[in-house]
Amino acid sequence: MEYELAKSVISNKERFKNHFTIKDYVKWSSNNYRKKAVKALAKTPHSFHDIVVLGGISTLTLIYNEEENDFRFLMHERSTKQGYASGIKHVIPAGEYQPLNKSDRFEMDLPLWHNIMREMAEELANKPEYEEKEGKRIDYQSTEPFKSYSNAPTNGDLKIYFAGFGLDPLSLQGEILTIMVVREHTFHTLFGKEPLEKNEEGFLISSDGKWGLPFTEKEVTNMQNMAVLAAGHTLLSVAIQQKPFLLSEMASSK
DSSP, X not given: OHHHHHHHHHHTHHHHTTTOOGGGGGGSOHHHHHHHHHHHHHHOTTTTTTSOOOEEEEEEEEEEETTXXXXXXXXXXXXXXXXXXXXXXXXXXXXXXXXXXXXXXXXGGOOHHHHHHHHHHHHTSOOOOOOOOXXXXXXXXXXXXXXXXXXXXXXXXXXXXXXXXXXXXXXXXEEEEEEEEEEHHHHHHHHOSSOOOEETTEEEEOBTTBSSEEOOHHHHHHHHTSOBOHHHHHHHHHHHHTHHHHHHHHHHTO
16 A cells, blocks of 8 residues: 555655655655655645545444344454455455446446445355456346345345445545344355355454354454454444444344
């Protein structure tokens, strides 16, 4: 990310000339450089109107056990082979908001649920990345595994909540924050009872032979004290605060 910021500064010298010079860049640590860059961006009269801000969708998955009336939450540790956020923990599924293929306009895949479902298939079911040929579409209502994913919300076994939108201070990437709550039996039907250990992008974090970790204040705090992406850290804070509401929502939709 430091490289991308440096490239942006160099290509927009006039915007940044009153804040710092390009030669100063090599003198700063990565952290200080980002602080200065963000400060400069904040002062520009154009705001983000002439800056491309990438959009990602980060989803915290909570698995609901009816007998215990409690959740387990899923986290993912990105492989050191990944170019972005390698070795860092994050919620799962998560990915860039993008159309299905290069020829599509973004509005053709505007339902965020479509994007989330594709990431679910790739990261929780370990399916290959879904990218159709130009002009070809996925019928989410009739094509598996998306048909099964789409059916789950209709009977109250899966619910998606919008938790907010933020700007990652490290990468300057926009993040749409969502929470997905799934009944345990439905989750097992969709992804199997045995927890997935790894996928193409890294490793899933589980304990006690079950998917995920107990969704308790202690476990959330322990996770947040590790290296976690800002979007994931925020989602954990919001979800644990809203845990009573989320539990009541699942209990009321039996």
